[in-house]
Amino acid sequence: MAASETPWANYIGGQWIKGSGQSIVVNAPATGQAFDEIAGASESDVGAAVEAARRAFNTRALYDMRPHDRMLLLFRIAAEIRKLSDEIVPVLVKENGKSVGFAKDEVECTAQYFEYYGGIADKVHGKSIPLGSGYLDYTQLVPFGVSAQIVPWNFPLEIAARAIAPALACGNAVVVKSPELSPLAMCFLATACARAGLPAGYFNLITGYGKDAGEALVSHPGVDQVVFTGSVETGRKILRNAAEKIIPAVVELGGKSAGIVYADADTTSVASSAAIGIFAHAGQVCSAGSRLIVHESIHDEVVEKIVTWVKGQTMGPGEEDHFFTPLISAAQRDKAERFAMIALQAGATAATGGRRPDGLPGFYMTPTVLTGVTPAMEINKHEVFGPVLSVLKFSDREEALSIANGTEYGLASGVYTKDLSLAHWTADRLEAGTVFVNQWFAGGNEVPFGGFKRSGFGREKGVEAMANYCQVRNVAVRI
Known part of the structure; x- marks a missing residue:
């Protein structure tokens, strides 16, 4: 044929x-x-x-x-x-x-x-x-x-x-x-x-x-x-x-998946994993890691390394095999940009990105990393389905769990730590159908996939x- x-x-x-x-x-x-x-x-x-x-x-x-x-x-x-x-x-x-x-x-x-x-x-x-x-x-x-x-x-x-x-x-x-x-x-x-x-x-x-x-x-x-x-x-x-x-x-x-980054995590590995977790396919992934909850002691270092990772990639048409590719439609691009703007107006700061790029036809949105996000902000509660990462701080593990579990979604989640006991303790308390430990999108066709709460x-x-x-x-x- x-x-x-x-x-x-x-x-x-x-x-x-x-x-x-x-x-x-x-x-x-x-x-x-x-x-x-x-x-x-x-x-x-x-x-x-x-x-x-x-x-x-x-x-x-x-x-x-x-x-x-x-x-x-x-x-x-x-x-x-x-x-x-x-x-x-x-x-x-x-x-x-x-x-x-x-x-x-x-x-x-x-x-x-x-x-x-x-x-x-x-x-x-x-x-x-x-x-x-x-x-x-x-x-x-x-x-x-x-x-x-x-x-x-x-x-x-x-x-x-x-x-x-x-x-x-x-x-x-x-x-x-x-x-x-x-x-x-x-x-x-x-x-x-x-x-x-x-x-x-x-x-x-x-x-x-x-x-x-x-x-x-x-x-x-x-x-x-x-x-x-x-x-x-x-x-x-x-x-x-x-x-x-x-x-x-x-x-x-769908989901509003969060990764918890404990103080002992390898920040270089976290930056790469978290960036791929949210920016792959322009963030248009149901299990994308759209929230990163980072211990206050390493917050700035993690953000800096994510921004560096982002700047090391290129944006353009998929035919040219760029990493940052367009969103599926103008409506989807506009939605992602609107969520970012609302967050900025509410007091968040764009460590990078925040709006659509200049000079590119099509439905592009710059990869965006927002700091200063709080649990009360809209960007923390609702699925964007675009290349927008919200970074939140925490001081102890109970606070981290509260933030991670504090949405109506429960599709995926993540834990970054060298302490396997802490990793298992956290995984057992995350309200999500999938928990990634030290690598976002770990797993394969062989593992069950589905949501808790309103993730289905x-x-x-x-x-x-x-x-x-x-x-x-x-x-x-x-x-």
């Missing part, structure tokens, strides 16, 4: 469908200019996709497949994704704004999700329960049916794969809605699935606006389970829909994610 055979369209029941919805114009974040468009999906297209998924699921093709063969199928999808990498990367860079290196990493991570869950596919099984003489009792792990998945724009392929792969490994059929701000690269997933021999209808792609295609998908009566990553506001709507239909939902709703519930990644995509049936037999 040539690259030209991967069109920008919906993929329903094994066929590319233009759709009857409003087409989506795609902008390049590095220039701010439109460069392509993709077909949109209407409510009827969503219905067709759900029906295709239902038909596929009802064939029991994946469920009845020998687990070893299902494993090999997911491995083939991974291989096809890697073969498409040279085509995917430039599309992902242009539509998403990320660097070439980050785009390559995302494609590789996408393939690895299919390998990881392929490796689990032949190890999912029930158990026998002894009930005494005359009885046989056993459990089965049964797929839910049609899994509806709403994918965010920041890591569209990677976040899609972490839900699609375990869903298929358990035998479900999937309908995915691509993000309207970054929808093009998602089409390559359909190509990979087709080339790998996934039965038609088990993977369906809807390309449309959230208010049309997204709402129609999560509210469709034929959907058996929902997976969503995005804002708290949209997550609430999806959960209300799921509650109304009484179906399970997995939601990851349910776990993606790792073996734990498999529980989202199958339900337990007990079979009790009187012999």
Whole structure:
């Protein structure tokens, strides 16, 4: 299949469908200019996709497949994704704004999700329960049916794969809605699935606006389970829909993640780790370390080293592989700048950055480090989703914990110290689904990921994610 055979369209029941919805114009974040468009999906297209998924699921093709063969199928999808990498990367860079290196990493991570869950596919099984003489009792792990998945724009392929792969490994059929701000690269997933021999209808792609295609998908009566990553506001709507239909939902709703830096921490290592934790992909990462809570004795030294690290990087288009790349849209850039300005007006100080740069087209925001931030400031409470780091001081560990846990979010957190006893003491008290110790973004596809509090519930990644995509049936037999 040539690259030209991967069109920008919906993929329903094994066929590319233009759709009857409003087409989506795609902008390049590095220039701010439109460069392509993709077909949109209407409510009827969503219905067709759900029906295709239902038909596929009802064939029991994946469920009845020998687990070893299902494993090999997911491995083939991974291989096809890697073969498409040279085509995917430039599309992902242009539509998403990320660097070439980050785009390559995302494609590789996408393939690895299919390998990881392929490796689990032949190890999912029930158990026998002894009930005494005359009885046989056993459990089965049964797929839910049609899994509806709403994918965010920041890591569209990677976040899609972490839900699609375990869903298929358990035998479900999937309908995915691509993000309207970054929808093009998602089409390559359909190509990979087709080339790998996934039965038609088990993977369906809807390309449309959230208010049309997204709402129609999560509210469709034929959907058996929902997976969503995005804002708290949209997550609430999806959960209300799921509650109304009484179906399970997995939601990851963002964060305001904090790293605690104790007095004995290696300040050079902290500076590098914290900078990558907030400035990678322009801060557009759900688990970004947007707050750094530093012991007062080393506060100035840490800030100085972060600023030095920032000045050692370059800003520009992702095609040129700069570290500081644009935000996804003008609205996102304006939001980040507005939060920084409000913080400065409230008494914070910009150690570096604070506003958009001069002389660059596109949606850029200078990497910003704010000092003098207090727990009461808006910048400490709300998710910016941009390259803005808030630095706060503390004098004792109880104060540090109070600041770190003092928001409605609980997605990720961090601890920097050479004292492992103190690290474990702190990790045990942080209200977050993930705790990084001495390296932000430590971990991998193998570890569970999800939030406490309003950062959502349910776990993606790792073996734990498999529980989202199958339900337990007990079979009790009187012999």
